[in-house]
Amino acid sequence: MGLKEEFVKAVDNVKDAISEGANRSEAEGEQAKRDVAGDAMTPGENIASMANQAKHSVAAEFDAAKQDVRSNT
Numbered sequence: 001m002g003l004k005e006e007f008v009k010a011v012d013n014v015k016d017a018i019s020e021g022a023n024r025s026e027a028e029g030e031q032a033k034r035d036v037a038g039d040a041m042t043p044g045e046n047i048a049s050m051a052n053q054a055k056h057s058v059a060a061e062f063d064a065a066k067q068d069v070r071s072n073t
Helices: 003-040 043-071
Strands: none
């Protein structure tokens, strides 16, 4: 693998790491929002928050998986 390919791989890994971190922060924020609001949230708000947390968690895992695949090739 040439220098250019290594550079592109490193840049892509950095982008995915930043995206992963942002998604994990968003997921933790949704959990914190539910912890703080507690019973004040309506069931609909609670479900929407849980769905957002799941969405961000899946996105973070996807970014981590892309980095793993890229590292193993």
